[in-house]
Amino acid sequence: MKKVNKLAFAVIAAIGVSGCASTQVGDLSRDGAAPAQVAEQKVSRALPSYGSRGGYRYRRFAAVAAQS
DSSP: OHHHHHHHHHHHHHHHHTTTTTHHHHHHHHHTOOGGGOSOOEEEEEEEEEEEETTEEEEEEEEEEOOO
């Protein structure tokens, strides 16, 4: 049981240090630019079509420039 707990901890730690969601914040602070000074903000918009893989339907999204 200890081996399973150690393996689970190692997997979770690897996911945590891989930078899943926190890399964009680090990139902005490294360049010294505040988020308000970014010239073009991107947002996700749903496309009118659906995808299909393995018998499951999923919604498709695209990154577009945000409207002011």
